[in-house]
Amino acid sequence: MAYLPEEMLWFRRFNPMQSLAGFSSMTPARAAVDMGSEALGFNRRFYVNSSLPSDVVVTFESAFDRAEIDQLMDQWDARLSDPDRASKPIFLGSGMDMKRLGAHQSPAEFLTALRWSVEEVSRAFGVPKVFLSEFEDATLANVRTMEQFLWRNTIIPELKMLEDGINHRLAPHFSEFPGELHARFNLSDVEAIQESQSERAARLSTLVGAGIMSVEEARRELDV
Numbered sequence: 001m002a003y004l005p006e007e008m009l010w011f012r013r014f015n016p017m018q019s020l021a022g023f024s025s026m027t028p029a030r031a032a033v034d035m036g037s038e039a040l041g042f043n044r045r046f047y048v049n050s051s052l053p054s055d056v057v058v059t060f061e062s063a064f065d066r067a068e069i070d071q072l073m074d075q076w077d078a079r080l081s082d083p084d085r086a087s088k089p090i091f092l093g094s095g096m097d098m099k100r101l102g103a104h105q106s107p108a109e110f111l112t113a114l115r116w117s118v119e120e121v122s123r124a125f126g127v128p129k130v131f132l133s134e135f136e137d138a139t140l141a142n143v144r145t146m147e148q149f150l151w152r153n154t155i156i157p158e159l160k161m162l163e164d165g166i167n168h169r170l171a172p173h174f175s176e177f178p179g180e181l182h183a184r185f186n187l188s189d190v191e192a193i194q195e196s197q198s199e200r201a202a203r204l205s206t207l208v209g210a211g212i213m214s215v216e217e218a219r220r221e222l223d224v
Contacts, residue, residue: 011165025125032120039114061095072096126154147192156193159185 015023026033060068115134122129128146130138138146166183175181187193195203204221207213 009165009169011162013161029121029124032117032124036114036117039117059097059099061097126150144192144196151190151192156187159187 010022012022013025015021017023118129118132118134121127122132122134128150129136130143130146131150163183163185167181171181171183172178200222204213204218208215208218
């Protein structure tokens with residue numbers, strides 16, 4: 001189905017390279033996501049088949065024939081294609097020598113690559129790592145702070161962008177006068193951005209102590 005331009009509502013994010021086009025949040029994190037996916041694929045092959053890098057060379061001290069090469073390749077394929085035989089050695093004939101030209105892929109490098117990918121995605125989307133199931137630095141004391149950060153610096157600005165798009169492009173089509181209809185998200189039930197009991201008590205105590213509010217006014221706000 002085809003749509004006319006006036007029938008579409010385009011929520012456009014800021015693009016520093018081109019003012020008339022949007023810029024997806026996924027774009028700066030695309031390389032990190034691709035790298036994480038490729039790292040997972042490589043390490044799965046490594047742990048399942050004990051895969052070795054492609055820069056392994058076999059040298060011969062003397063002339064060799066095709067039968068020796070085919071026999072060596074059959075042993076190699078049999079070992080790597082069967083996880084139960086992956087740890088078994090490969091026997092070389094007389095005068096053969098096997099060398100690796102590249103570095104070995106260690107588990108630490110794999111974990112570092114995945115951790116870096118999570119950090120890049122976290123920065124691109126403005127989501128604290130704890131909400132991407134990265135709990136290394138999470139504590140009971142800072143989870144609420146990170147949740148408030150997520151709402152106030154990521155979700156609420158996103159909602160305001162949607163509000164602006166609806167109010168400027170969509171609402172005028174449903175009202176006779178400009179500004180008569182105004183859309184706004186209701187965030188009153190979002191606990192993460194509401195004042196906690198301890199924060200409210202501290203605020204009221206400060207106001208009462210400064211003489212700005214009476215004790216009875218503070219009681220009424222607390223509904224006690």
